[in-house]
Amino acid sequence: MTSTSPLNIALIGFGTVGSGVARILSTQAKNIAVRAGREIRISRVVVRDPDKAREFLPAGVEVSTSIDDVIDDPQIQLVAQLIGGIDPAFDYMKRSLAAGKDVVTANKALIYAHGSELFERAAANERTIGFEAAVAGGIPxxxxxxxxxxxxxxxxxxxxxxxxxxxxxxxxxxxxxxxxxxxxxxxxxxxxxxxxxxxxxxxxxxxxxxxxxxxxxxxxxxxxxxxxxxxxxxxxxxxxxxxxxxxxxxxxxxxxxxxxxxxxxxxxxxxxxxxxxxxxxxxxxxxxxxxxxxxxxxxxxxxAGQLPTASAVVADIIDYATGRTAVTFQSILRSSQQEPWPVQPAEELRRRYYLRLTVDDRPHVLADITDVLGRNEISISSVRQDETPETDEAGDGTARLVIMTHTTTEGRLRAADTELSKLACIRGASIRLPIAD
The missing domain is CATH 3.30.360.10 (Dihydrodipicolinate Reductase; domain 2)
Known part of the structure; x- marks a missing residue:
């Protein structure tokens, strides 16, 4: 470990993930300091209820209910934004970046909805955003x-x-x-x-x-x-x-x-x-x-889960401490400037499909259904019908049909769905699922 001064961080939120981050930083403090090249110190925590008992909260950490205490603290270099949703998380991240603080987050919804704007703001303020924990928890x-x-x-x-x-x-x-x-x-x-x-x-x-x-x-x-x-x-x-x-x-x-x-x-x-x-x-x-x-x-x-997600957050904190984030974030920004691929219209997706329908158990029903599929150029691979009790002359029974198709398009299936829904023999909702062999 070098003699570099400690990295002071703030945790915004101390729920499941926040307490998990504190737990890892506490129990693995020596190993993390070696890997980061410096001590990582939780200096402030922002929560809704400051009087609530909390495990793994280091002694001496200042707990408050206001993001202003973090924004106004010049000693805080990195903010771990660990609350969910968009509001007030979006505002907190913008203010943190504007105040010259780097950010790590586990907030998937925020990165999805406002990632591009946040990345632009980070670049404009010469800051970085780490978000490994936003997708697939502990999987890197x-x-x-x-x-x-x-x-x-x-x-x-x-x-x-x-x-x-x-x-x-x-x-x-x-x-x-x-x-x-x-x-x-x-x-x-x-x-x-x-x-x-x-x-x-x-x-x-x-x-x-x-x-x-x-x-x-x-x-x-x-x-x-x-x-x-x-x-x-x-x-x-x-x-x-x-x-x-x-x-x-x-x-x-x-x-x-x-x-x-x-x-x-x-x-x-x-x-x-x-x-x-x-x-x-x-x-x-x-x-x-x-x-x-x-x-x-x-x-x-x-x-997902407390420690797997916290593991990803701590990895982002260590990457920031070592300077890796400064390099990788710039790479992400450069990649975002590349020409995007055109997105294939949903109607043109080509797959095999599984169809499950509940139908009247009477003659000609299967013929009506296959006629609809055939007119929409959907070829059938197999048909399965669950055995059902004998129906009376009024044909009051129902049967379940499972149809596996050959490769076709989403658009053809949607058109067939519309026609099938109008058949008098169809009972209730049908299920249509793609197949990945």
Whole structure:
């Protein structure tokens, strides 16, 4: 360790992640000082309730409720912004940068929504932003894409980026639980929020994919630019049928170059069971990166949680202390100036599909459905109908049809959806999922 003066930092927020950062900095203080070349010292903490008891808060740290105490302290060099959401986090980061302080953050929603503006502000103030913890928790995917793999043209990303959804789908299949029961278990164990909407509707994974897409392909995208579908419409039946056919259903985030255009989507997807990405269960995440030089590389592990996320924050703090961030952040800024790839319209996505429909159990129903698919140029690979009891002469029974298609386009499926919804034989909502063999 050198004799350089300590690095004084402030933590904005001392919840799950903030206390995890303090814990790592406390328990690994000597090792971190050696790796950073200097002592890292928490000087201030900003919280909503200053009287709340907190573990791992170092003695002598000033605790307040005002960001002004950090902004006005000339001894604070680095701010760890560890609160979620946009407001007031966005304002806090802008003020920190304007005050000449560098920033690290775990706030994925903020980097997605305002990353470009914040990076520009950081550059204008000759500051840096570290955000490894914003995507995939403890998995070092930001560093991999922006440093280790920069000798490549990245050709594709395939990822499971939301641990809540992955946990729910795993428990549904392993324990034969209904979706609602698996969600309640996820909430009880702390894997899901009281309001899990952003996790289960695909928003969280889509925001993370958008961040990775900007870094890997120098292409900014918004959620409206690509197909986004959550797991909240998946039933246990779908998982069971998929398993019988040799697949697992995962919330798959994909960005790939195809015919010089960027194909991007976040959807529950049938993935062949023999693929590594299908074998990632529970709350874990995985990111598979294919580069033109390196080929396939895979990064997996805990995508959320106190210590995995805090680990990424501490790594950013150490990178700042050693001067690495000053170099890598400039590289990120330069990459953002490259010509973006055109984004392929959603209607032109080409995949195989899984269709599950509940229909009247009577003659000619299958013919009506295949007629609709045929007129929309959708070729069928296989049809499966669950055995049902005999119906009376009025034909009051229902049956479930599972249709696997050959490769077709999202646009053709959407057109077929519209026609199928008008058939009198269709009962309730249908499920349509892409297949990744």
């Amino acid at each position: 995917i930001i560093g991999a894409v922006t440093q280790a793999l920069t000798g490549n043209q990245i050709l594709s990303l395939e990822a499971i980026l939301n641990g809540t959804s992955n946990f729910i789908l795993t428990r549904m299949l392993d324990e034969q639980h209904a979706y609602a029961d698996a969600l309640k278990e996820a909430q009880r164990l702390g894997y899901a929020e009281a309001d899990p909407a952003m996790d289960v509707d695909g928003t969280d994974a889509a925001q993370k994919l958008a961040i990775l897409t900007q870094l890997a392909f120098s292409t900014p995208v918004k959620l409206d630019d690509f197909v986004r579908q959550g797991i909240d419409g998946i039933e246990l039946l779908d998982l069971q049928v998929a398993a019988d056919l040799g697949y697992k259903i995962k919330l798959l985030a994909t960005a790939r170059l195809q015919n010089k255009r960027l194909e991007i989507s976040v959807q529950p997807t049938l993935i062949s069971c023999d693929r590594t990405i299908a074998q990632i269960d529970g709350a874990d995440n995985i990111v598979a990166v294919h580069g033109d030089a390196v080929g396939n590389t895979t990064f997996s592990g805990a995508g």
